[in-house]
Structures are given as C-alpha cells and as structure tokens.
Amino acid sequence: MAAEAGDGKPQPGRRPRSRLIVRLGALLVAHSVLVSVVCCIAGSIAFLLLPVLAKNTYVSENALMPGSANPMFSSHDVVEANRFLKEILDRGSAKVTGTEIAKLIGQHVVDVGAELYYHKFHPHGNQFHPLHFFSSITNTMEMQYNSSCTLFGLNSVGIIRAPRGDGKEAIVLVTPYNSQNIGQSEALSLGLAFSIFSLLSRVTWLAKDIVWLAADSRYGEYTAVDSWLKDYHNPLFLSNSGKIGTGVCFEENILHLLDQLKVKGPGYNIFKRAGTMAAALVFKVIEKKEKEERDSLTIYAEASNGQMPNLDLINIVHYLAVHRQGLRVKIGSMHSLLKAAWLKFVGEMLQLFGKLTKHLNPKWKFDITSAEYVEGTATLASSIYYQALGVPTGSHGAFRDYQVDAITLELSPRFSLNNENNRSAFLLRGGRLIEGVIRSVNNLLEKFHQSFFLYFLTAPHKFVSVGVYMIPFALLLAPLPIVSAALFSGNDNLGVSTEKVNQEPGCIGSSDTELRSGSWKWLQAAKVVFMIHLWAIIVSLLPYVLSQFPLTTPITLLLVWAALSICILLIFYLIFGACSTHCGWELLKSVMIAAASTGLSLMSVINFSTAQIGAMLIVPMCLLVQPLRKQMQAGVCRKAVLVICNLTIAVVGFPPVALLIAKGVCEDFGKAGVGAFWELAQLLWSWNSATYLYLLWIHLPCWVLCLHILLYPCIGRSSKA
C-alpha cells in the first residue's frame, strides 16, 4: 500500500481523490519522522505507565472457592511434623549415606497407607543441542550412557489414591531436600510436607490423587524434578538394555539400597503414575537473615521462555496466605530500582497527575502514590527480566514444560526455627495454607482455563494483562514498517527522478544500467541482509562445535567464539563485499528494518518480554542509524547529537553489552566479567531459552547491519538530490 502511495506521488495533481486508506498510509509515510518520534515516545511513556494501569487480581474460576472450608490441619498434625523433623535431624546427623532420609520418608509414607516408590535418576549435564529448542523431549538414552556408577539421585514418591476418585487427575506436591547435607529448614519443609500428606490420606474430600515428590536435590532441584517428570511422561522402556556398560554396578547399587530400605512390600522401584497432573506446588522453608514482623511467603512463577502458570493459581495462594493465614506475600523485585531517584521522580509526577485527574473527575482512578509506583515498577521489572531471560526461577519450571501449572512457594518464618512455639505456629500456618490450596485445586472440575496466562505481576495482588502490555510494544513496533516504507518509496522516487533528470552519474557504484532496473534494487539489499542473518545463524551454532573441544575456561571459549565469528564475517565480506556497496544505504536500512520488525513480531509471540526489551533497544537503533559521513554534512549541533546518539545506541545495542547492563541492573556490576557472557549464553542454551535465538538471530544481525550502515562508504544519491 505504501509503495502504491509512493507511486502516486510523482503526479500529485492528477489524483486528488484516491482512497482514504491509501491517503492515510501516504500521509503516515510522508510524515514518517514525526510518526516514529511520536510513537516511540508514546511507547516509552505507556511502558512507564504499566504499573499505574495494573488491575487488582481476583479469583476468576468460581469452582476454586478458596478458603470456603475450614482448615483441617490441626495442632495434631503439627506434632506429627515436629516428630518427623526430629527423626530426620537425628538420622541426618548420624549418617551421611544419602539414603537414610529416603528410607525414613518411605517408612512413614507406607505407615500412612499410601503407595510408595523410589525413583532413581542420573544427573545430566546441560549440553547444547542445537536442534532441541522448543522440544521438551531430550534424548535420555544418550545421557544414561554417559552416567557413571556413583552419580545418581533417589527421589522418594508417595501417592495417595483418592478414595472415591477415578484416578484421572493428580495434584503434585514437591519438597526438594539435599540428601547429602540436610539443614534444619529443609528438614522442616519435609516435616511440613509429610504432615500435610498424612492429613490428606485421612480426608474424605479428595477427588484427585495426591503425589508427594521428595526430590533429592543433591544435583540441583530442577534436575531431580525434571528427570522425574521426564520418566512420568516419556518413560524409556529400553532402560535396561542401555546400561550394559556402566549400568551393572548401578543396578547393584540400587539393589543394595533397596535391601537397606527394608520397607516391607512389593515393587518399590516400579514407577507408578497417577493420571494427568492438574497442578503442582513446590514448597520449601527458607530461613532468612533479615527478620520481619510477619511470616512471609515468596511466590516464584516464571517458567522457561516466559511462560507463566494460570493467574488463578497465584490468586488462590495469595488470597489464602493474606486473608486466611496472615502471611506477608512477596514476589521478586529489582532492589536496585527501589532506590533509583529518577523512578521516584516519575512516581511523584504521576502522583501529581493523579491528583489533578482526581480533581477533574473523582471516578478516574489514576491515583497511585509515589512509593507504590516505585515498588510496582521494581516488581514489574523483575517480572519482565525473568520472563525475558527464559530461565525458570525454580523447579516449578519443569512442570510448565508439560503444560502443568506450577508455582514455588518459599515460606520463611519470622523468628528463629529453634524456638518450639514459633515453629509450631509457623507450621500451622504453612500447613493450612497448603491444605487450602490443594483443596481449591481439588474442587476444580476442569483444567485451569478461566484466568490469564499472559500477564506481568506488579505486586502479588496486581497484574498487567496482555491487552494492556501489548500497547507499548505495538507503539514501539509501529514506526518500523512505516519508516521502512518511507525509505523504500523515497529511494524509488529518487531513482525515477534521477532517471528523469539523467544528468549526473550517481554514486561510485551506481551506473545508468543499474538505475533502469531500479525497482529491483532492493534485492541487492535483501541479499546483504540475508547474508548477515546467515552469518548470525552460523555464529549461533558455533558453541555446539566449541563445546566438543576440551576448552575449559569461559574466557578462552568466549574469545574463540568471538574470533571465529569475526573471521567468518570477514570471509563473507570478502566473498560478497562487492555487491554490498552497490545499493544505497537507504534501501539497506529499509530491508534491515523490515527484517527486524518481522523478527520482533515473531519473538513477541514466543516470548513477549524478550521482544519488549529487544524492541526498546532495537527500535531506536534502527530508526536513528545513518552513515557517519552523512551526519558530518549536517550542522554542528545536529551533527554532534546525531553522532553521539548513534554511537551510544550502537554500543548499547551490542547483545553482550545489553545483557551485561541488564544483569548489572538486576544484580551487581561487580560480578560481571568477560567470561560472564559465555556463562550467560551457556545458561540460555542449556535452558532452551528462545532468548538465545532472539539475540543471535535477530538482535545481532540487526546490530551488525547498523554498524555497516554507520560506516557506509558512500553517502549515496540522497545528498545530491
């Protein structure tokens, strides 16, 4: 449409009444600079306004009915939890064999009348598999070959079959504990879990089976939970045949262990299942250094690639924790932002503005205090950051890969846990909270579907839904196609006009023959852009090759990676360098912007937060970039501004720098070293994060093309026209 409008321009007088849409399009394209500036500013403002636009959460699914039943978790259960805790601590201090606690859990689970089995697993190293992005099924066979004899973990799993249920659905409780070195807080979380489990084995209202997974977090919580889930959903029937070499001693190990366990009954190593999982709760007790006035609960919800559990799950936890148990609910926030002066200033401005609007119409609810705003922004920032990183914030992430809604609850007591009274009160609260959540989920007749899946949290009880947070992104993205069209049509006009004038030859590279084929010139530019993208894909696959070589330190790996990529880029330049200068930079920029906007829109579907952060970096870079030589021709003041803007954006837009800044803002600059980037990349690909793909397939080529345009050798015809 834009091109059509461009065609119409040379003969303006002849067509005063074309269609409205075309005219509007033409208008937008004609004022592309104004439009892009307005859109970018509006987008940034809308982004800053997100905490103001957040709504209060509400339990959307009526069937959940949180808190409608009286909790059954009583002081009797607390006594049981305490007894279990004591037993664990006795055993834990006596022996460090690693199976003592599993044995204890097993005995208790059987005593309660539930089914028990042990799940053995091998910790698997995170390896880069270039083809495994977005596929949850990884090759477990290969991993088992690599596993050695001594490396294995042992999850203990208890299952309560719902007395009158049909066993089609299950609720999973997970308590990670370190079997090698168990601390008091971990023992306490096990005790809490056991007391809840034994309570649930007695209740009559269960409709879904209950699975309690005491995950052996010796090799990391996530590994334990993930390998259990993998065996639950994709069991490997071939397992025995795959263990010929290394498996024999392993089998002996496990047999020995099961002999040790001596819990009477059959089949404790047979994997048992309990239907489709409705929801999962990971909970643990963490003793914090800083003391607060109330027991607190921290909710972690982000799973891989920015997936979130259904908001209703967080809602019921929040509702029960705040309104029933009087806990203080927290979610992660960026502490560095809490002290930022500029944010406080923005907050105060918004507060003033809110007062003003309230004065105009009391029904407009824009009133937000400065402190609330700052807190909301910090929480929102961490929410966006963790979603964008694409790495789950806890072992609940493993469940989300199998479309199970899961969250991690971290309970932390107000006082020291050594005090018996405090501990009992704390256990009572925690137990009642978890019992309430289970009861709510148990009430659910359907899947979690009623509430939101796409949201950011700005507070435990406030959220920004997808309909609202799309707006800043759409505003940021909107100028890209317009500018691209404007550049393209502008170039086309020039081509036609130069052909008409036909007096001077164009740039060094351009000749008359090329000008005649003007409308196809963009193919040249597209070729360059395509080559750069191809290079980026090769660069993204290099780490796989590198990880095959025995290089150890991250710094060397990073350096080799960088050097290799630069070499390949140079080779590309040598081969295809000739054609790259033929086309004008406007066309190149136009095609680059088109590619970037396509990439950003695609990424917004996969992981919105990455796209949002990426858009904030890429969009100004794409819009502002101009060859430095052309900038030199402008006035002094404008020149300086342009050059400085371009250079800063070019530096910030470099993926490693951007990542380091993001990490620095979130955590600490002190930790950031040269090798940190390699570690970060390793983190991203080992978690199958789409952010890695975005960075290397969209962001990096865009940045290289921007640099290419910045250093463009010829100014092009534009200066002469």
Added chain:
Amino acid sequence: MAVLRHSAAFPFLLLLALLICIPALVSGVWLNDDGGGVEEEGEQFSEELFLKPLPDRKVLAHFHFQSTVPPSAANGRHHHLFPKAIAQLVQKFQIKELELSFTQGRWNYESWGGSDPISSTNAKPPGVELWALFDLPVMEIDATWKDLTHALSGLFCASINFLESSTSYFAPSWAFRSNVSNLRYGALPREAVCTENLTPWLKLLPCRDKAGLASLLDRPSIYKGYYHSQRLQLTSTKSTGIVLKQTLTVVLKPDVQRNSAHSSLDKSIQPSWSVSSMFKKNVTGLCVPAKTSRIFFELETNMVVELEKLGYGDSWSNSIFDLSPNPVRVFKESNPLPGRSNSIIYEFINYSEHEPLDLGMKWKLPFIWSCSQAPFHVSRFLMGSGNERGSIAISLQSTESNKEFLAKSHGCNVQVLIFQVVPWYVKVYYHTLQVFIDGKPQSVSDVIEKIQVSPSEDKLFPGTLELMLRYPCSVQSVALTLDFDKGFLHIDEYPPDANQGFDIPSALVTFPNFHSSRSYVEDNFSINSPLLLKFQEKNVVRSYTEALLVPLTTPDFSMPYNVITFTCTVLALFFGSLLNVLRRRVGEEERLLNSKGNTTRIRLIPLLLSKFSSKLKGRTDGTPKSSSLLGSKFLLILVAVLAVLWHYISN
C-alpha cells in the same frame, strides 16, 4: 441307614408311612426356612452377604441377591417375587445375558486381591459398564441395543442412553467373550454413581431395603467407602428361565477407636469391626420371601497360611482375633496341591427376627498378611504431553503370585488377552504398536499370537484392539505402546463449558491360563448357596486398567464474541479493499480526472482545515444555504462537547 435297618424289622406298612413322612418333614423344614411357602419349582430369592478383612485395614462386603424365575411358559406374565420390569426387559429385547455395573472408586488390585473370584468378577471400571448378549439375528442387534440402553437408562436413572450412539459401543469378537457375534459392549467412564442409581436397584428386590440383609445398606456409610460397585447380572435360557443376580461390592474402612494409652500398639493392630458398626445399622428382621439369608466370612489363603505359621489353624477364636457369634458351618477350600493350607469360609445364618445377626471381628494382636495377586499387575498410562500427539502404554509387571506359578511349572507360557476400546477422537496408529519385554524391544510377530484391530472411523465407530500375547512365564515386565494423534471435535461435540479432558475407557486384561475358581470341601451338606456356587464357577482372572484422561485442544468458547467480531472486521477490511481494487479501472479514472482538468493537489490536513474554516465561516456568516443541515449538525456536536467538558469540570 440305621433307621432303615430298624425299619426292616417293622411291618411293611410302617415303612411305607415313614417313607412318605420323610419328604414331608424335609419340606416342612424348608418351609420353616423359607417362611413363605414358595414352591421349590417356582420363583426363588436368596440373599447373602460375604465379608472379608483386607490387608490394608479395610473390610470387603459383598452383597449377593439372586432371584430366579422358571421359563416363562409356566408362569405366564405374573410373578410373585421376580421383578416384572426385568422379566419384560428380557422378553422384549431377547436378552441372553446382560451385565450392568455402576462403580465409584477404583479396585485396588495390589492390596485387595487380583485373582480371587470376587476381584476377577466384581472388580469393575469406574463409571458405568454395560454388555449384553442377544438372542437375535445379527441385523437386529444394533437397533435392539439402542432400545435397551434407553430402557435401562430409564430404569436406573443413569445416562446409559449415551451408549446408543455407534461411537460409544462396540462388538468385541473374541477378546471379551470367546467367539460371539451378538455381543455389544459399552462403557461410560465419566458417569457419576450415587443413591439415585441405588434406589431403583433396590426396588428390584422383594423386600427392598426394609428387611433382610439389604436393610444394612445405610447410604452415608456405603457411599463413604473406598469402592462401591453395584451390579446387575442377567442370564436367561430356555431351560432354566431367568436368573437375576444383583450384587453390591463395597470396601469400607472400619472406624478406629483411638485409645490414647496404647496408641503405638493401636496403630499396628487392625481395627476391630462388626456389621452394625460398619454399616451403622442392624439387620432388621428377615426378608420373608427369601429362601436363604446368610452371611459368609472368609479368611484368605495367605491369612490362613500366616495363622498356621503361628500355630492357630482354622479356629475362629484365637489370640489374634475373635469372631463373635459362632459360625454355623465351616467350608474349607479343597486344595489342588496337597500340603498347603487354603482359604476358609465361615457361614452364619440369619435366623431370627428379634435377635439381629451382628457378625463382628475383634483383633487382639497385630497381624500382617498379603492378598492373592493377579499374575501380572496391569497399569495403563498416557505418554507425552501437549495437545498434538501422545501414546498409550500398557505395562504388565509380574507379581508374587506369578513367582509361585513359576515354581510349579518350568518352560511355561503366559497368555494375556488385551481388549481396548478407544474413542474416535483419539486416533491411534496401530502400526506403531511396540512391545518391550524386560526392557528389550521385541518384534510384534514373536510375541503376539492373535491380533484383531478395527480402526476408528471419525464420528462413526470407536477403534478397538483385541490382542493376545504369549510370552514365557519368567518375564518380569511387558510394555506395549501405541502412538496416537488427537483429533478435532466438531463444535457441537464439545461439552458446553471448558472441560477437564476426554476419557478413554478402561482396557480389560484377561489371563486365560489363570482361573479364579474355588472348590470347597463339603462338610456334611451339599453346597446350595448361590454365592458359593458362583465361586466354584470356572472364571478366568481378569483385571481392568485405569480410565485415562486425554486433554484435547479446546477452543475458548467463553469468548466467541471476540472471535466473531475480530474475524468479521478482518474479513470486511480484506474483502472491501479487494473488491475495491478489482472494481477499479485505472485508465478510465485517469481519463476522467484529466477531463476534469487540473485542480491543485491539496493535502489532507489543509483540506480538512479549509473545510473546517469554511464551515466556521458559514456559521459566522449566518447564511445557511445548502449547507444548513451540516451547520446544524456541527452546532449540535459543539454543544455536546461543551456539555461533556462542563460536566467533567463541574464534577
């Protein structure tokens, strides 16, 4: 015999008199027992209750009510005891056999037994299961089945009529019953079972739940149990007439009387129970028409073995437990293998109207035993996740009892029959069938002796798989996997609201080599109890797997409005512009424009501005000519805007 020898000395007349008297005496006893005076040839009704303690501190109660009616020619249409509804049903639909079960909860094959007669015939899948064998030509069966489902649905207040659609029932050819063509099988795993199904079932009994053993059926206590399966079984032949067996199997957990003093001992001792404490009711009186009314109590084989190890034998009162009224008779299972103890059944008869029979068991010492297991423990589960595809896996794990079997015979083979119905929206690829034996993949032809597959047809037939496996007894685990794709339903096939998922009915796994029949040593009477006779029937061991839940892609029906508006907008925009482009003739338009002559091009904003100013001028001029209408409209808008502004400022 002694009487006869004596009588030989007496005169012949006396002998004759005696011979005439004996049957009369005997029949007199029978009359006493019956209490009703029903002829032996006519309709009969008997009620029995079978109780068995289970290893996991629960108690199994199995009610067995049996009514028989001789062939219809004798009685015509009138019945004394037999429910008329059932007789009519049998007559109208020409039913040879029928079984209908309503089940809530799952039978726990691991701890409640898998190879005894109760579990292999009375353990049923959750929900409703119905199968019927018709005495009709094959062409008429499907229509009759449909009518039958509707009739039963009305009779039992259940949605059995959902089984009428051809997508939900199937005619198994050999895996369910051997080689019958006029059998139809259907299951509704989602059907909820409650008192509304029990009441019509009780109405079929002559005394309902007002007297006799059925009076124990206190609704809260039987529905509080761990398993509840109510069954109706019909057999009708020309020679014997109709036999109606109504059984109710419940697994209950007796209440534990907590004794704070001996809490640790209490925990390990099995809870003591009695019939009245478990059901919260007593047997109130006799059901007068009932021929027999008795309670059986069984000590399982393994329990007897454990007891004998402790040296207690078959006594019903020892230092481990007490049975409270003394049993009338004792049946011992006759052993095919000598030198091994077997299960014992104690019989109690419900004689008197005033003294309720309150059978009770009191445990005194902790006692642990295990139940008799099926040769293989069967479990079925779904693999994979997501809305696209997955696989069904059936895994068989060998159990303890198989080891015993192994010890008996070497080089044997196990046969396993698997019967699996899959709804059409789960599109199973039968060629992907894989068999793993002890973790090694096997070629299908080696293991499978017989297989019959009828693939599903969309919206017409479910897919079924009938499969016979044969493998050596020494095998520890067998796994079968089948891949499937999830289909799309038509919009009106979805349940009205967002759903939990769709069910795959339980698969039936049968072990033809293993039989669950019992034979009892006749003490001094021949066994005339229908229940024990049923135990003696030769039944194969069968177990049902779990029902599965398949989540299908569900469109968000709660927001159709959004979708409609959005798509309509997009379509309107698209087709509008497309038509516009197609309709235009560029050449003509240009000519038209040229003929109009050159007018200066005005940009949009100046154009709007000029129009605006001209209108303003028009208003200020106060000369409404042709644009009077426009001017008034504009005025109206201006006033409205002013009013809105005023409203906000004043607020």
